[in-house]
Amino acid sequence: MGGGKAVIAPSAALGDVVIEAIGIGKTFPGTRALDGVNLTVRAGRLMALLGENGAGKSTLMNILAGVFPPDEGTIQMDGQSVRFANPQRALAAGIGIVFQELSLIPYLSVAENLFLGREPRSASGLIDTRRLLAESTAALQRVDLAVDPTTLVADLRIGQQQLVEIARAISAHVRVLILDEPTSSLSGHEVEVLYGVIRELKRRGVALVYITHKFEELAAVCDDVTILRDGRVVGTALFRDLTRDAMVRLMAGRDTTELYQKVAFTPGEEILRTRGLSLTGSGVGRRFLVDQVSLSLRRGEVVGVFGLVGAGRTELLEALFGLHPDRVTGELVVEGRAVRFESPADAIAAGIALAPEDRKRDGLVLPMSVAANASLASLDRALRAGFVSERRESSYVGPYIDRFRIKIASLNQRVVDLSGGNQQKVILAKWLATAPKILLLDEPTRGIDVNAKREIYAFIDELARAGLGLIVVSSELPEVLALSDRVLVLREGRVTAEFARADATPERVLHAALPDSSRVAS
Amino acid sequence: MPESKATAFLTRFRSLLALALMVIALSLLSDRFLTPDNGWNILRQISVNLCLSIGMTLVILSGGIDLSVGAILALSGALAAGVLKQGLGIPGTEWMLQFTPSGAILVGIGVGAAAGWVNGIAITRFQLPPFVATLGMFSIARGLTMLWTGGFPITGLGDAFGHLGTGALLGMPTPVWIMLALTAVFVVVTKRTRFGRHLYAVGGNVRAARLTGLNVARITTAVYLLAGALAGVAGLIVTARLDSAQPNAGLGYELDSIAAVVIGGTSLAGGRGSVAGTVLGCLIIGVLNNGLFLLNVSPFWQQVIKGVVILLAVALDKANARNRDA
Known part of the structure; x- marks a missing residue:
């Protein structure tokens, strides 16, 4: 690689190009993570990589660091094409x-x-x-x-x-250092130390790539900015040439109507209410994962919950679903009755269902058949004289499978062989078989292709019109905006804003989700 | 990956095929193999292992392991034999409780169930890994057996009790009746009851099972309780057959039952497998032992061969799983 020890030029006006990604493309099952991405990183400079969740930042960094190879495009180091089999090789080459x-x-x-x-x-x-x-x-x-x-x-x-x-x-002794949200758990002093380290590295001609959500950090260390959206580069500029508003606009700007057109519907009476709902962490810090959340959900309503990674989105749903009874405090009212759930079984009995974010880990029993997964929450309905009747099982599960248009060869097919979209629909079928009143959906379209996504959106809408109350958690801004009657924004476990559908613009929602610079600076 | 019907059939019924091949080969190699007497012999020999293995199947399906079943077998047998022969003194009084053979049988099964229940509580309430919890119970039950027997066999248990091990009904040995009945019951329990379905779900994905509202702790406890009760039944059969409770009965039996379950195609990771497969696994081991004995193969070699069979069975299973997932 570049013949022995590379000589690093003292930081000139722009610095030498150390690493350059050209036309990088990467496809995961169901999603186009990166598409024709170019990125140039120069010695002695820090390139900030900005973008919403799912914009492709982490994928790009993983490719640069040799975690997995790109499908298309090349990576050049000192002008020579390189390809790393694993992160150890990349590290040996100085990344x-x-x-x-x-x-x-x-x-x-x-x-x-x-x-x-x-x-x-x-x-x-x-x-x-x-x-x-x-x-x-x-x-x-x-x-x-x-x-x-x-x-x-x-x-x-x-x-x-x-x-x-x-x-x-x-x-x-790296020549390129990639930092993925390095300050997320650092104290104020530690952040200052990190800035000092970064400045020292820059002086020594190390090229840095820095992923962050916190704009105020950029001013301290940033030289260049590249903004990703939906796997494409939507802007590259010198940091000093960009305002915060311009960056937010570039990150968020996307037409949501192309995804889905919601049918207008007037919600009914309140079905779920929380007051001061909190969930403490189990670790040593005991900080609040969900902090004094008060929300209300009506029949026929879709409430979207948006937040960045670590905002407490999943934890909020888990608290509602009775998963951590010993760590939850606050009031929970379902259909006008104060309740306290000691387990998911209690929540299910009260008419609540949760489709978890990680379907394979938390949602499905992979070795079991489609029918067995779909009937798992409501097996009583398949009993005849106390024994499970497979005929009865398929006759009551079948209509739900049909309703969600799940493409299967037979009900006995193993669920592990289905696509992500069909797996998600099996989970929805499982819960609808329990006749729930409230449906909690955690990232309902993660890892699902565009067509299945549209279908899921239509089902969510249909279920709302059928009188269910739905809480949809998503880290995809356009999805939240397209689906929700109301949008709640979470940040560090707290509700920082609530928008009616008409007022929920991408910029406003994102602003509320991003960390507050004044608070961090103090 | 397209799979021809023939391959699918072969995969599905591989154990059955292996068993058939073994039977054919042994019939050709020994004229003493394929006789009615020898057939009953094999079935009688596997009855104890099958009782344990049915319980072990439930445990392994749930994603656990039970190292204590051999020890529970010994404890149940010794307690049943002891109370039958001498009765049970009530501490602090002159009273002696006397037991009929049926009463002693209930004691044996009850003790096994109780030990299994303790396993279940240790695993669910105190969050011990099944390996550790049942290893502890293994040692406890072995120790209690020694305390109860003083290290000596309890013999002379009478014909009524002995019938359990040596008797016959309608020409079929009693242990074989018991084995068939238990097999039938647990095939239905695993395949046709809510508990059975939940058991597969817990073993297949405990997180998903919990999030679906299943009472994972109760299901798990029930599984170990059943495994203990079945070990109790096995203890009664062993004791009755020998007309004596041996303090060292069942030594190493837990490993034989794990072997049968694994050869029968049940995944040690949980959630995949069947009682029917375990029956085949027990038959394969039983036929193998019997055949090697008839062929005058040294018992030391028998052990080596059994080990090779276990490794082959699991290696084939893994290869299959890889093909399926590719």
Whole structure:
């Protein structure tokens, strides 16, 4: 790669191009994640990558860091085409990445984590512990982290773990460093330390790519901005040439009408109400995952819940569904009666159903058939003289399968072989068989192709008109806007805004979801 | 991936095919193999393992494992034999409870169920991994058996009780009756009841089962309770057949039953498999043991061969799963 040690020019006006992505395309089953994306990263400069959830930022970073290859396009490093089989190869070539989800091994020490896979060895071939500790101490000093390198990672706070992760990338002497929302769990001081590290890296000619939702961070460290939307680059500019409003407009601007046209409908009486609903975290911090949420849902109404990753969207639904009885506080009223759910079974008995975000992990029993999955929540209806009658089962499950137009060869087909869209419909069929009054949908169209998406939207609308109340959680802004009669915006577990359908513009909703700069700066 | 009907058939009935091939081969190799007497012999020999293996099937379908069934077998047999022979003294009084053979049978099954229930509680209430919980019960039940028997066999249990192991009805040995009845009951329980369906769901995806409102703890506890009760039944058969409760009865039987379940095609990951498959697994092991014995193969080699069969069966299963998912 570029013949031995690359000579890095002192930061010139723009700096040399270190890494360049040209025409990158990537398709996942059901979604076009990236389409013809170009990205140029220069030595000594920080390129911020902005975009909504699902815009393709993380996919692009994973491709740059060798986590998976692109379907189309090339990546050039120092003008030469490169292709990495795995992140270790990318790291060896000088590309480091700090993931948003921590990728440290909890029960190894800080030092062992820092040099995992590239441990210094002594002549005997064993790990050279003295050098390991010495180099670890040096690496930790650079991120101003005063912990003993022999400490177990599990004993560190999340923010400290994040700094260890950053120290690990730096200590590999990378030429390109990718940071995916690195400040999400850092304290104010730690953020300042990070800025210092970034400035130092820039001085040394390292090229940085930085993914964030927090605009106020950009001013401190950013040089260039690339904005992604729906897997395409919609703008690249010098940071100083862009206003915050211009960036939000570029991130959000999308026509929602192309997705789906909602049929106007007047909701009925209130069916669900919460007051001060809170959910505490189970970790050491005990912070609120859902914080004093008060909401109301009427029959025939679709309430959309929007928020960025970590805003507490899924946790809100879980709290409503009786999943964490010991950690939930606040009032919950269903059909005018105050209730308290000790388990999902209680919630189901009260007429609530939840279609979870991760269908394969939480929604379906993959080895079982379509019929068995669809009848699982309502098996009593299939009993004859106390025994499960398969004929009775298929005769009551069948109509739901037909209603959702699930494409299957037979009811006995294994659910694992279905497409994402059809799997989601099996889950919907399962819940409708329990005759629910309230349907909670968590990312109902994640990983589903466009046509199935439209179908699901139509079903949501149809169910609302049939008198169900629906709460739809989504990280896709156009989806929330297209489906909802009302939009609630969550941020850090709190409702920060509520919009009627007519008032919910992409810009306003996104503004309410993004972290408040004044609060962070103080 | 298109699959011809023939391959699909072969995959589906692979164990059955293997069993048939073994029977044909052994019939050719030994003229003592294919006789009515030897047939009953094999069935009688597998009856104990099948009782344990049915319970183990439930446990493994639920995504767990039970290492305590052999030990529970010994404890149940010893307690049933003990109360039958000497009665049960009520502490602090002069009273002795006397037990009929039926009473002793209920004690044996009840003790097994109780031990299984404790397993279930340890796993659901105290969140112990099934491996650890049942390993603990293994040691507890073995220890209690030694305490109860003082390390000596309890013998001379009478004909009425002995009938359970050595008797026959309408020409069929009693243990075979018991085995057939239990098989029929648990095929229906797993395939045709709500509990059975929920059991597959819990083993197939416990998170989804919980989110669908199933009472995972209750289902899991019931599974271990049933496995314990079935181990109790097995303990009674063993004890009755020998007319004696051996303190070391059932040593290593839990591994034989796991082997039968696995050979029968039930996935150790849970959620996939069947009682019918386990019956085949038990038959394969039983026929193999019997055939090798008739062929005068050394018992040491028998163990080696059984190990190879287990590895082959699971390797084939894995290869199949890969083909299916590709």
